[in-house]
Amino acid sequence: MRHFFEHKEHLVRMAVLFVVGILAFVVFREIMVPAGFGEYGHFRAGALDDVRAHPVKYAGQATCVQCHTDIAEQRAQGKHAHIGCEACHGPLATHAEGKSDEVPTKPDPRATCLRCHTQNVTKPKTFPQIVPAEHSAEGPCTACHQAHSPSLS
């Protein structure tokens, strides 16, 4: 055995260097990889709890319509029947829970409507879309349309 390693000391040193390098990698990996990684998939298991801990911001429209029955009925008649309340009004969980005195502000009709209805070639042809400057130079869309059931009022 001793004879085998004769004149190979430099190679043994290089091999040791490689082994030390690989061990250092393994140790460094152990330190760097967060606990719980890979438990459920290619992610940190604790991330699920972190996400769960986020406060709920959206009430969901089932909650909205419990109080706002008149608007819900009006909306059900028109083309916006399947648009969630908070898509235009923004997240309102705290309002729904009555935890704050916050009164939701009315969305600016022109900015809100044009977000979806400005003409764009990539939208399906059947989707109602306008060139704002040609359709109505200025003024709120709600001057002619009802927001919740957007036929001409």
Place this chain on the structure above:
Amino acid sequence: MHGLMQGVQGYIYPDELELQWGVLIVLYPYITGLVAGAFILASLERVFKVEAVKPTYRLALLTALAFLLVAPLPLQLHLGHPERSLEMYFTPHTTSAMAMFGFVYLWYLMAVLVLEIWLDYRKDIVLMWKASTGLKAWMYKIMALGSDDISERALLTDDKVGHFITIVGIPSAFLLHGYVGFIFGSVKANPWWSSPMMPVVFLFSAIVSGIALVLVMYQFTAWYKRLPVRMDCLDTIARYLMYAFIIDFSLEMLDLLHRIYEADESFKSLDFMVHTRLYFSQIILQIILGTLLPIGMLALAQLVKLTDKARQGLYAAAGLLTLVGIFAMRWNVVIGGQLFSKSFLGYTTYKMDLVSREGLLPSIVLMILPFVILAVLVRILPPWPSAEDEAA
């Protein structure tokens, strides 16, 4: 946005307006190709005992190392957050070719190139350690790992181990560049890329570019160091360059013929692109100036008896044209693949920035950097034959 819209012709989808992969992603396959090619040329001497190319053996290895060190930098610049690249090693996604490639890169760098260079230079490192003093002696002592055994038996063992590493290194070099082609060839949604020919074409173009680089570098270093150029060496490299180039060009033409004959639903759109937006970079630069002309020049040197001086000039010009041609090939693959719409009804334009992180300026710096690294490497580990070798 308005500026970009001016470059649009016909109909394209919104996400096709701006190219996601710019000039940095052109550089990446170009640089790794030079590495793989230079290494394969070096292995010719070691494994296949082509004695004539021996004068370029060490230069080819150092060139491969200098370029390999720079190879991941375009990706780092393109992606940003270089500190996150370590995570690819710590928690690799085994189904991702890109993630697994990190290990191929590390393997090729450490287990193949560094080890082979170390074994080949060990005797020189020990001699330089003994002949120098102070910091320089320490540097060489560390490089020799403190072992000064350069007995005949030790060197014989080094040679055997080195031979084995080169044999392992050849498939590693094939893997290194075959992977780069695979990344493009496996994008099934893109008809310009999606082809099983891609890894093979990339591999052969890599060999061509690497040989051309060493051909040019050998002449340049000989001129710079005022050393005589070995014409048998130059002639042999030029011959190998021509053979590799003919295979590479045939494969590309085979791919083209296949596309023309198959003429699938993308063909009209791609054909139009090649005749318009890619006309200069593909037809003029890649095929005429970057392939046919250098092959013709190399063939001329084979067919006609020319003086040494004339052959040197011809080889240098052919080498440089080849390097431009292969760069154009990378450009046409990467940029060309993003210029047409998936609707096959329109085209966009690639607008290169100048000073941004992915612009022209960082690309120029990245292309100069390997030469700076090589200049440092050849100072530490001179690849030129010693007076004693020359005498032998």
